[in-house]
Amino acid sequence: MRKKLISSSSMPLYKNCAMILRQQILDGKWDGGQKLPSESQLTSEFNASRITIRQAMQLLENEGLITRFQGKGTFVTNKSIEQSLTGIHDFAKNLNRVGRKPSFVIENNSVIACNNFLSRSLDVEVDSCIYRIERLKLDEGTPMIFERLFLPCDHAPELAINELSQKWLSEILSTKYNLPITKVRQTIEPIIIGDYEAEKLGIAAQSLGLLIDRISWSNEKAVLLTRSIIRGDMAKFVVEVGGQFD
Structure with a gap:
């Protein structure tokens, strides 16, 4: 018809x-x-x-x-698995839980001087050394999230590129530097994905996406700032709440 x-x-x-x-x-x-x-x-x-x-x-x-x-x-488009907006999000565990294969690629790793924004976010001195890491997260080989991670060098001295390429950063922080992630705070907002990030994600320029800024703490110490750009066709979040509602 x-x-x-x-x-x-x-x-x-x-x-x-x-x-x-x-x-x-x-x-x-x-x-x-x-x-x-x-x-x-x-x-x-x-x-x-x-x-x-x-x-x-x-x-x-x-x-x-x-x-x-x-x-x-x-x-x-096959949507990615649901990601909770409560608790600590674990990309690898969430995919493994449903039988999918998570992976990542380190696109860039450099050391920069801490600016005012990073100083406020991570409670470190302006001009102190910060690792700036670009990482691409993949779901079954499909690019899903492009990230920029900012980590004070004092928290992870002598962090090597070969370590970053072989293990998830959260695992390195927990096992090598005794900095397990115990708390996160994140903000989410819709964006138009820039040309550079769109190319990394393998999508059309000016596509819709989400920007997630996440600060991770180990106990009372802010240790990591992550700026994640998620493809709009891969973004699906869920919130579960209890109680009575009118």
């Missing part, structure tokens, strides 16, 4: 196609990871040109709802 498209000067035909497909995806017509009808099928179903369908699909891809693979077709 062909879809009835609304012809309106205020809504181009491709946006109308995208609107209908978007609603079907959000309504759960196709599961995450499921293949969508082919371009030819959609052309017939919507009684629209291939150019119109391609424009509609590009719009949905930019929104992170679908993923297109050359030679394989178009699939509903």
Whole structure:
């Protein structure tokens, strides 16, 4: 059955196609990871040109709802596992728990002088030495989160790049420097992902995403500031609360 498209000067035909497909995806017509009808099928179903369908699909891809693979077709984006907004988030444990394979790549590691923002966040002196680490987190080999981590050098003297490449930083802090993460505070806000980060994440420039700033403490000591940029198509958070509600 062909879809009835609304012809309106205020809504181009491709946006109308995208609107209908978007609603079907959000309504759960196709599961995450499921293949969508082919371009030819959609052309017939919507009684629209291939150019119109391609424009509609590009719009949905930019929104992170679908993923297109050359030679394989178009699939509903498979959302990542739910991440709790309460407690201490552990990327690796959350993925391992559902049988997925987490990994990471260290993109850059340098030492910078502490600025006013880092001084306030980590309670260290301005101009003191800070490790600045760029890290890409992957879920089953798919880039998911691009991070910049800021760690006072005094907390982890002689931290080597080969260590960072082989172990999660939280594990290094806990086992080598006796700084287990005991508390975190994080803020979350929507952003348009910059070109540099989008390239690292393998997504279109100017895509929607989330910026999470997280300060991690070991007991009463602030030890780490993490600025995480999460792909919009990979972001899914959950909050569980108890009690009675009206």
